[in-house]
Amino acid sequence: MSGGGKVVLVTGASSGIGESIAGYLLQKGYRVYGTSRRAAPGFAGEAPGLPIILHMDVNSDDSVKSGIEQIWRREGRLDVVVNNAGYGLAGAVEETALEEARAQFETNFFGPLRVCRCALPLMRLAGGGLIINISSLAGLIAIPFQGFYSAAKFALEGLTEALRMEVRSYGIRVVLIEPGDIKSAFTANRIVSREAAQNDSPYRENFRRSLSVMEKDEQNGPLPDALGRLVEKIIHTTKPRLRYTFAPLSQKSAIFLKKVLPQRLFEASLMQYYRVK
Numbered sequence: 001m002s003g004g005g006k007v008v009l010v011t012g013a014s015s016g017i018g019e020s021i022a023g024y025l026l027q028k029g030y031r032v033y034g035t036s037r038r039a040a041p042g043f044a045g046e047a048p049g050l051p052i053i054l055h056m057d058v059n060s061d062d063s064v065k066s067g068i069e070q071i072w073r074r075e076g077r078l079d080v081v082v083n084n085a086g087y088g089l090a091g092a093v094e095e096t097a098l099e100e101a102r103a104q105f106e107t108n109f110f111g112p113l114r115v116c117r118c119a120l121p122l123m124r125l126a127g128g129g130l131i132i133n134i135s136s137l138a139g140l141i142a143i144p145f146q147g148f149y150s151a152a153k154f155a156l157e158g159l160t161e162a163l164r165m166e167v168r169s170y171g172i173r174v175v176l177i178e179p180g181d182i183k184s185a186f187t188a189n190r191i192v193s194r195e196a197a198q199n200d201s202p203y204r205e206n207f208r209r210s211l212s213v214m215e216k217d218e219q220n221g222p223l224p225d226a227l228g229r230l231v232e233k234i235i236h237t238t239k240p241r242l243r244y245t246f247a248p249l250s251q252k253s254a255i256f257l258k259k260v261l262p263q264r265l266f267e268a269s270l271m272q273y274y275r276v277k
């Protein structure tokens with residue numbers, strides 16, 4: 001399989017999953033544009049063997065519009081978009097301020113939406129394209145003390161299901177990748193809500209225990225290396241599925257158990273797993 005010069009945009013390519021996908025596709029002959037908020041305006045990192053790094057903040061309409069316009073002016077095509085940029089927010093629902101919750105949705109839900117709204121007209125014009133939204137197992141199973149992270153990924157799942165049907169007749173394919181725990185900077189970059197970080201929080205013990213299970217699972221998880229291969233496989237699939245779960249069997253089986261177990265039993269096992277009493 002090879003890229004044949006196809007143009008790919010990967011948001012959040014400065015680290016972790018995005019960096020790994022961008023690097024893999026580059027090796028396979030794709031023209032890869034990766035984004036970072038920290039890059040200087042314009043294009044950077046045009047050395048051979050490196051993705052072209054583009055400044056983009058998915059929270060900003062202007063930044064997304066200008067980034068995608070720059071790619072279009074240069075390449076005259078945009079074949080694949082991987083909506084990957086995102087971060088984790090931890091804290092009890094009660095102890096998360098609305099502004100913290102909104103910021104989570106701004107990046108993890110409205111971010112991919114902004115990118116889609118700019119990329120779709122170009123893809124329709126070109127008669128096709130592929131959008132891959134990086135969701136999470138937490139987009140299928142809500143995790144205690146990650147309520148707004150889960151909610152934003154659930155929202156992304158719903159949006160993707162609808163969008164996929166709306167754009168099919170234009171030759172545009174839309175899919176979800178749902179990774180389980182992956183070892184990346186995600187753990188260190190996770191934001192803890194201000195109230196949850198206070199020592200007098202009534203949720204303190206449950207929150208700390210549950211967060212530490214989550215952090216350990218991430219740091220003991222696989223590196224994101226294999227995700228590039230999965231993305232390339234999807235690029236070469238004419239009729240891709242809606243969902244691609246990327247997780248060890250032990251985590252994948254939770255999706256099955258959520259479907260078949262009585263809700264109370266499933267919830268009790270999840271609480272036990274995350275040590276919530």
Ligand SMILES: NC(=O)c1ccc[n+]([C@@H]2O[C@H](COP(=O)([O-])OP(=O)(O)OC[C@H]3O[C@@H](n4cnc5c(N)ncnc54)[C@H](OP(=O)(O)O)[C@@H]3O)[C@@H](O)[C@H]2O)c1
Pocket residue numbers: 011012013014015016017018035036037038056057058059084085086087088107111134135136137178179180181182183184185186187189218221
């Ligand atoms: N790691 C996991 O266990 C896991 C599991 C399931 C799903 N995911 C999802 O996978 C995606 C990538 O996570 P990761 O594990 O690779 O985390 P990471 O190592 O922390 O990387 C996050 C990337 O997102 C970018 N980013 C964050 N906010 C941004 C914004 N407002 N605009 C543009 N870019 C932004 C960062 O770039 P700059 O800071 O340079 O801008 C960075 O490149 C996220 O959507 C996450 O929810 C991760």
